[in-house]
Amino acid sequence: MIRSIDGGVTAPAGFRAAGVRCGIKKADLDLALLVADGPVSAAGVFTTNQVQAAPVLVAKDHLARSGHVATAVVVNSGCANACTGPAGLDAAREMAAETGRRLGCPPEQVLVASTGVIGVALDLAKVRAGIAEAAGRLSRDGHADAARAIMTTDPWPKSHAVTVDSPAGRFTVGGMAKGSGMIEPSLATMLAFLTTDANVEPLRLQRALGEAVADTFNAITVDGECSTNDAVIALASGSSRVTIDEAAYPALVAGMRAVARELAVAIVRGGEGATKLVTVRVIGADSTAAARQAARTIANSLLVKTAVHGGDPNWGRLVAAAGRAGVVFVPERAAVRVGGVELFRDGLPHDDRAPAAAAHLRGTDIAIEIDLGAGGPGEATVWTCDLSAEYVRINAEYRT
């Protein structure tokens, strides 16, 4: 049994957070601190880009050196600290060290994340001041400010939390995330932080995080880009005294997946310039991998995304995208449904039904389903958004 509750990333017992403004961005909050009451189990998954930002390298290094134990996560927005050479690596390490000094924990128990412009040096004086202020403001109510402080071009903050009833007892999972450009399925390009008050061994937490991410953060796309700074970090405080054994493990995955899915979908809904959330479901594929590949190709197709934006039930673009996805697609046995309305089946269009599909496309939650006609058991869902002139405006004017 999973129930949504308030409280975001600090809903689970044992965590406090704060979000402050230290001046990296021209206005608005830009530094977040998430702190556990003591050393807790930690897990992380990071960008697959060969260019990895300094905070990603430092976070991975600290996870390894601490034996997957962490006390805090410090995050800044406005500066990605990527492509900044040895000085950038020093800055990311100092960001962790300063946080450790303020909180009285070893630096390797501090995980670091950054998001914003690439190739600009991090202003350490501002970061140090921000850490000092945030450390003094930590609270169970700090989740809202923290979620705001990690935003870049996101239109709104993203938080979610649930309670989970497991064989071992009830525990809580919380989280916060930011988008909203450079979003692509491997790994979805964003920052997300999950917390739980369940008692979980580090390796089990890492395994659960991997499972929860696979069909949530790794199943979204805004623009097919994969950033240098992607990170999903999970912390488990154990404060609920509910210990996750193998019997309770599925409930932990389910709880983390519930929070991750809510945050992942919120990232897409708040994608740069997005006006519609599009759920692309592929069925009838040779395999799950083939279904995922087809769903991603469709979800990243500019022609599909612009057709959705224009409210055009253009099944031809969906068929063309499926046809170039590099997986088995049999038009003569395929089907295309938009909002449940079948526009194409077994090689032939049903354009008399286009008005019903067009009505569905006027909404903000769009459902596209494609049967590849390969007759296999493979199916997958990918979430994407429409492509608007606003996306172009944002990215032609904003320096990532």
Place this chain on the structure above:
Amino acid sequence: MIRSIDGGVTAPAGFRAAGVRCGIKKADLDLALLVADGPVSAAGVFTTNQVQAAPVLVAKDHLARSGHVATAVVVNSGCANACTGPAGLDAAREMAAETGRRLGCPPEQVLVASTGVIGVALDLAKVRAGIAEAAGRLSRDGHADAARAIMTTDPWPKSHAVTVDSPAGRFTVGGMAKGSGMIEPSLATMLAFLTTDANVEPLRLQRALGEAVADTFNAITVDGECSTNDAVIALASGSSRVTIDEAAYPALVAGMRAVARELAVAIVRGGEGATKLVTVRVIGADSTAAARQAARTIANSLLVKTAVHGGDPNWGRLVAAAGRAGVVFVPERAAVRVGGVELFRDGLPHDDRAPAAAAHLRGTDIAIEIDLGAGGPGEATVWTCDLSAEYVRINAEYRT
């Protein structure tokens, strides 16, 4: 020696053309006829999309059945005749048959191509009337009307011709093409028709076409899409009495490549919503294949395309795109140059040079060069365009 000349697709001796309006499109010319004085060598390369339009299937079938000999090519715009089932296949066959009847040649010596909206039935009455009119208007001056009649959202017609001096003597190569959305490197999504008055055996013509297409039509991208109707067709009349043997073969490839490159670049320059032509050159790659893959990833990156549109010398997006291309990329030994200005080298930015790069980006011909730092001999060039709000407007409102 290769020299540009006027005359487009009918510049080579032995060809006539016409472009007429038959009413498939609301306004403007929409049917083109390209006719040789008799049966000539023919070659073709077609879309790799698993969904292939009826005219693609018929053209491939006719090439095979005629032994790569053709007398005419008939093309309509405004209707792709794709995803139209058995009736669509009948319509494409009838389009060839009617042309054959008008010209007095067997139907399998007529190649067919269509471009426009997917999933709409071809109006055969209009097509028949158009063929009749076009057959009566064939001339050496018809190349301009023919190039206009194959356009969809293209902002201008695309024609080019050259004379080539070879060991066997001087011959001519001409061509016309249309874009301008659904353009992606394998196979670049467009129609192109090349002619030559050289005397070339069909198999040699097919081989030359494949070579000429590889680093021209297959090295361009507008939006990463691959259509159902792509086709490049070449006809060789032999009217120059210059016979292409192995000694003259490189000159034939060079001539076809010269015309194909001009048309390919023109397609990108006239890409939907494009305001800038971007040449992406990748060097220092492990292999040619790796260089091509990196160049395509960069050329299709929405963040790169919007940065170019906004005149932003954002080398960070170039580095991020190279890093996710799935080929060896070593940031510590890599370099990024925009308009010859080195903005990033050996892991470090040179943002003091950004103003010079920004000045280059205000032009309409943009040069981007990336050294992947892998130290290998691989290099490749891909042409793309910027992504503008106009692209979104065109594709949100236009039914392909």
